[in-house]
Amino acid sequence: MSDFFKKVYEVAKQIPPGRVTSYGAIAKHLGTTGSARMVGWAMNACSSHYEFVPAHRVVNRNGLLTGKHHFDNPNAMNELLENEGIKLDGDQIVNFKECFWDPGKELGY
DNA sequence: AAGCTGACTATGG
DNA sequence: GCCATAGCCAGCT
Numbered sequence: 313m314s315d316f317f318k319k320v321y322e323v324a325k326q327i328p329p330g331r332v333t334s335y336g337a338i339a340k341h342l343g344t345t346g347s348a349r350m351v352g353w354a355m356n357a358c359s360s361h362y363e364f365v366p367a368h369r370v371v372n373r374n375g376l377l378t379g380k381h382h383f384d385n386p387n388a389m390n391e392l393l394e395n396e397g398i399k400l401d402g403d404q405i406v407n408f409k410e411c412f413w414d415p416g417k418e419l420g421y
Numbered sequence: 422a423a424g425c426t427g428a429c430t431a432t433g434g
Numbered sequence: 435g436c437c438a439t440a441g442c443c444a445g446c447t
Contacts, residue, residue: 314444335429339442345430347442352428357445372429379428 316342320354321361323415327369330396331413332405334373341415356382368392375408 319342327333335348335355344350351370358365368389372378380389380403390400399406 316444336431339429344442347444348429349427350429350443353444355428367428370428373431377428382428 316344316350317354317357317361320351321358321363321365323419324355324358324365324367324370325363326415326419327366327413330398330411332369332371332375332393332398332408332411333413333415335370336373337414337416338370341419352379355379369396369413371405371408375405375412377403377405 320338323338323341335351336345338351339345339348342351355365355367355370358367367379368377368383370379377389377393377400380386383389390403393405394400398411405411
């Protein structure tokens with residue numbers, strides 16, 4: 313397990329319920345700005361992590377659930393988010409701006 | 422071993 | 435405001 317993956321999970325697990333963040337925000341927090349894809353890749357490999365990782369709280373910068381198809385059930389992501397009080401319009405987070413949780417701002421740089 | 426792919430983002434036309 | 439391009443870098447074929 314590389315430190316990068318470990319850090320990604322570290323941050324992801326700190327996302328409060330009912331809040332979401334973006335891949336880029338996490339990447340920036342880790343100091344690997346521009347490598348947002350790697351954050352996504354880490355999420356793809358989150359199943360190999362020994363603990364649960366709330367990958368459903370990580371979306372792209374538009375608040376679009378682009379990663380839903382990587383779950384066992386594509387609807388799982390929507391249901392989990394709505395269950396946490398996040399309003400969705402299809403795969404789009406309606407109140408994305410209000411739900412957004414910035415790791416850099418919340419955890420400090 | 423070399424090339425392709427991808428849960429992304431920023432920028433320019 | 436939408437489409438095309440270009441960086442990003444680990445894993446898979």
